[in-house]
Amino acid sequence: MTELLLISHPDCALHNPVPGHPEQPRRLQAVLDGLNQLDRFEAVTAMAATREQLLRVHQPAYVDQLDRIDRQVRDRRETISLDADTHAAVGSVQAARLAAGAACQAVEGCIERPEHPAFAVVRPPGHHAESGRAMGFCLFNSIAAAAEQALANPAIRKVAICDFDVHHGNGTEAIFAGRRDVLFASSHQLPLYPGTGDPAQKVASNIFNAGLPPGSGSDEFRTAWQARLFDPIDRFAPDLILVSAGFDAHWRDPLAQLNLKDEDFFWIGHQLKVLADTHAGGRIAASLEGGYDLHALTESALAFAEGLTLAH
Numbered sequence: 017m018t019e020l021l022l023i024s025h026p027d028c029a030l031h032n033p034v035p036g037h038p039e040q041p042r043r044l045q046a047v048l049d050g051l052n053q054l055d056r057f058e059a060v061t062a063m064a065a066t067r068e069q070l071l072r073v074h075q076p077a078y079v080d081q082l083d084r085i086d087r088q089v090r091d092r093r094e095t096i097s098l099d100a101d102t103h104a105a106v107g108s109v110q111a112a113r114l115a116a117g118a119a120c121q122a123v124e125g126c127i128e129r130p131e132h133p134a135f136a137v138v139r140p141p142g143h144h145a146e147s148g149r150a151m152g153f154c155l156f157n158s159i160a161a162a163a164e165q166a167l168a169n170p171a172i173r174k175v176a177i178c179d180f181d182v183h184h185g186n187g188t189e190a191i192f193a194g195r196r197d198v199l200f201a202s203s204h205q206l207p208l209y210p211g212t213g214d215p216a217q218k219v220a221s222n223i224f225n226a227g228l229p230p231g232s233g234s235d236e237f238r239t240a241w242q243a244r245l246f247d248p249i250d251r252f253a254p255d256l257i258l259v260s261a262g263f264d265a266h267w268r269d270p271l272a273q274l275n276l277k278d279e280d281f282f283w284i285g286h287q288l289k290v291l292a293d294t295h296a297g298g299r300i301a302a303s304l305e306g307g308y309d310l311h312a313l314t315e316s317a318l319a320f321a322e323g324l325t326l327a328h
C-alpha cells in the first residue's frame with residue numbers, strides 16, 4: 017500500500033443552507049471515517065482557491081456574484097437559492113472555495129510526489145457547476161479548477177478527467193468540450209439529472225460518455241469502463257489523471273437507481289491507478305463529488321482509496 021495524501025478542511029462542513037438537504041454536512045465525516053481506516057495516509061489542511069484559480073474555469077461575473085452572495089448572506093443571515101436545489105448561506109461560498117482549493121492542492125501533491133495518490137475530501141461537490149452558473153448542489157467546479165492547475169505546470173500537457181459519479185458531470189464537460197489537452201470520460205445513470213451525457217449525442221471528440229440504465233450493477237459498470245472509456249484514455253496517454261469521485265452509484269444511495277457495491281469502487285480506483293502508472297508516472301488526484309447514503313459513503317470511499325493505493 018502506498019500512502020494516500022488526504023486533503024480536507026473542517027469548514028467544508030459549515031455549508032448547511034437547508035437542513036434536511038441530501039448534500040449534508042455529515043457526508044464529510046462519513047468519508048473521513050472510512051479513510052481513517054487506511055493503513056497509511058497523510059492528512060493536509062485545505063486552503064481556499066484563489067481568485068486566479070477560480071477564474072481559470074469561471075467567468076469573472078460569476079465569481080463576483082458568489083462573492084456578493086457571500087457578503088449578503090453574512091450581513092443578513094439569510095439563505096439564497098442559486099437554483100432549485102443549490103443554495104448558499106453563511107459558510108457556503110467559503111466551503112466551495114476550500115473544495116476547489118483542495119482539488120488544486122491534490123494536483124500539486126501528486127505532481128510533487130507522484131508515488132502518492134491524492135484525494136480531496138470536500139464539499140460541496142463541483143462537477144455540475146458551469147463556468148457561469150451554480151447547479152445541482154455545486155458552486156465552483158473543483159475538478160475543472162484542478163485540471164487547469166495541472167496544465168499551468170509545464171510538465172503536464174494532457175489531463176484526463178474520469179467521472180464515476182452517478183450523475184453526468186455536465187459542468188466539467190461544458191468547460192472542456194473541444195479541448196485538445198483535456199479528455200473527459202464519464203459513466204452515469206441515464207436517464208437521470210441533469211439529463212446530459214447521452215453518448216448518442218456527439219458533443220466533441222474529447223468527450224466520452226457511457227450511460228447506464230436504471231438497475232444496472234457491477235457488470236454493466238465495469239463493462240462500460242472496459243469497453244468504452246479505458247481505451248480512449250489509453251490512446252490519449254494523459255500526464256495526469258483526475259477523478260470526480262462520487263459514490264452515489266452505490267446500491268444504498270437514495271438519489272439514483274444503480275446497484276454498485278463497495279468492491280466496484282475498489283475496482284475503479286485500482287483500474288484508474290494502473291492507468292496513471294502506465295501513462296502518467298503514477299500521478300492521480302481525486303476529488304469528492306456525490307454520495308448521499310452515509311454508510312455507503314464510509315465504506316465505498318474506503319474501498320476506492322484502497323484501490324487507489326494498492327501496489328501492483
Ligand SMILES: [Zn+2]
Nearest residue numbers: 181183264306
Ligand atoms: Zn452525483
